[in-house]
Amino acid sequence: xxxxxxxxxxxxxxxxxxxxxxxxxxxxxxxxxxxxxxxxxxxxxxxxxxxxxxxxxxxxxxxxxxxxxxxxxxxxxxxxxxxxxxxxxxxxxxxxxxxxxxx
Numbered sequence: 001x002x003x004x005x006x007x008x009x010x011x012x013x014x015x016x017x018x019x020x021x022x023x024x025x026x027x028x029x030x031x032x033x034x035x036x037x038x039x040x041x042x043x044x045x046x047x048x049x050x051x052x053x054x055x056x057x058x059x060x061x062x063x064x065x066x067x068x069x070x071x072x073x074x075x076x077x078x079x080x081x082x083x084x085x086x087x088x089x090x091x092x093x094x095x096x097x098x099x100x101x102x103x
Contacts, residue, residue: 012085017055017095019067021046021075022088044077045102046091055095066095074100 048071080093
């Protein structure tokens with residue numbers, strides 16, 4: 001499977017079995033008060049922006065990626081490496097850190 005990107009163009013291309021995602025934002029309020037970013041929980045839902053080519057098994061065969069660009073996923077809360085590029089926040093994580101695909 002080749003690497004793919006969605007309509008959102010990015011200069012980041014994940015390698016191996018890594019996935020580039022953007023957390024989906026939900027505005028959190030308590031009693032009509034909007035919470036600042038520092039008080040919010042990290043969102044576990046994210047949109048897949050780009051994927052790597054996949055990991056090779058011990059025989060050299062490429063293991064296909066379980067997700068594709070555009071999928072909405074549920075990910076481990078504190079997994080991955082957060083990066084900022086062109087004022088956009090992204091997370092690069094391993095495919096193993098993806099818990100589920102949300103349909």
